[in-house]
Amino acid sequence: MEQSDKSNKALIWVVVAVLVVAVGAFLFFANVDDDEEEAVEQQDTEQVVDEAPVGPTENIVEIAAGSPDFTTLVAALQAADLVDTLAGEGPFTVFAPTDAAFDAALADLGITAEELLASDNLADILTYHVIAGEFLAADVVELDGQEVTTVNGQTVTISVTDEGVRVNGILVTTTDIQATNGVIHVIDGVLLPEDQ
Numbered sequence: 001m002e003q004s005d006k007s008n009k010a011l012i013w014v015v016v017a018v019l020v021v022a023v024g025a026f027l028f029f030a031n032v033d034d035d036e037e038e039a040v041e042q043q044d045t046e047q048v049v050d051e052a053p054v055g056p057t058e059n060i061v062e063i064a065a066g067s068p069d070f071t072t073l074v075a076a077l078q079a080a081d082l083v084d085t086l087a088g089e090g091p092f093t094v095f096a097p098t099d100a101a102f103d104a105a106l107a108d109l110g111i112t113a114e115e116l117l118a119s120d121n122l123a124d125i126l127t128y129h130v131i132a133g134e135f136l137a138a139d140v141v142e143l144d145g146q147e148v149t150t151v152n153g154q155t156v157t158i159s160v161t162d163e164g165v166r167v168n169g170i171l172v173t174t175t176d177i178q179a180t181n182g183v184i185h186v187i188d189g190v191l192l193p194e195d196q
Contacts, residue, residue, distance in 0.1 A: 060094055060179045061087040069186075072102040072113060080123040090181030091134035092151075095167050097190045105190035121195075128152040128193045134182050137175035140165055154193050167191060 061083050064070040073096055077083050086092060097105070106113060116122065130151040135143070140158060147155035156168050165172040170189035177184040 056178045056180050058179060059087045059181045060090070060092060060184060063177060063179050063184060064096060069098045069100075070096060072099045073097060075113075076102075076117060076122060076126055079117040080126050082123060082126055086130070086181075088181065090179075091132075092182035093131040093133060093135040093140075094182065094184045095129045095131075095156075095170075095172070095187045095191060096184050097129070097187055098173075101187065101189050105192075121193075124152055124193055124195075125190070128154060128156070128191050129187075131156075136183055137165070137172075137185070140172070140175075140185070152193055156191060 058066065061074070061077065064077070065074050077086060086094070102113070102116075106116060109116075119125075128150050131148055132151060141160055143158040144160040145158070147157050149155050159166045159169075163171060165175075165185075167187060168191055170187045170191060172185045173188050174186035177186070
C-alpha cells in the first residue's frame with residue numbers, strides 16, 4: 001500500500017512536470033508565432049510604404065535640363081532669361097519642342113541656333129509654348145477645336161486628329177511628363193507666334 005502511494009505521488013509529479021513543460025512550450029511557441037506575425041505585418045507595412053506612389057520631384061526646367069532631347073530648349077530658356085520663370089511655382093503647361101524639332105525649324109527659317117538664341121523675340125517664341133495652368137492630356141483633348149491663350153498673349157489652336165493631339169498643327173508626341181510646377185507635353189515642331 002505504501003509502495004502504491006509512492007507510485008501515485010511519483011506519477012502525479014511526472015504528470016505535473018509534463019504539464020509544466022507543455023504549458024511552457026505552448027507559451028514559447030505562441031510568443032514565437034506573435035513575433036513572426038509582427039515581423040510579417042511590419043514587412044507588409046514597409047512594402048506598402050515602398051509601393052506608395054511618389055509624386056514628381058523636379059520642376060519643368062529641371063526635367064528639361066536632365067533630358068538629352070531638350071538641350072536647345074534649355075539653352076533658349078537661359079538665353080531668354082526664362083529659367084527662373086519656368087522653375088517658379090506655376091502651374092504651367094509646356095509644349096516642349098525636342099532638339100530635332102528645333103533643328104527642323106531652324107532649317108525652315110534659314111537661321112542657325114546661335115542666331116535664334118541671340119534673337120530679340122526669343123522670349124516671345126518660348127512663352128508661346130506655355131499655357132498658365134496644368135492641362136494633362138485628358139484636359140487637352142477636351143479643348144479640341146478651341147483656341148487657348150498662351151503666356152505670350154497669343155492663342156494656339158488645339159485639334160484632335162486620328163494621329164493624336166495637335167497644337168497649331170504640330171503633333172504632340174509624348175504627354176503628361178509631370179513636374180512639381182506643372183506638366184510637359186513633347187511636340188515635334190516649334191510653335192511660332194504670328195509675327196515670326
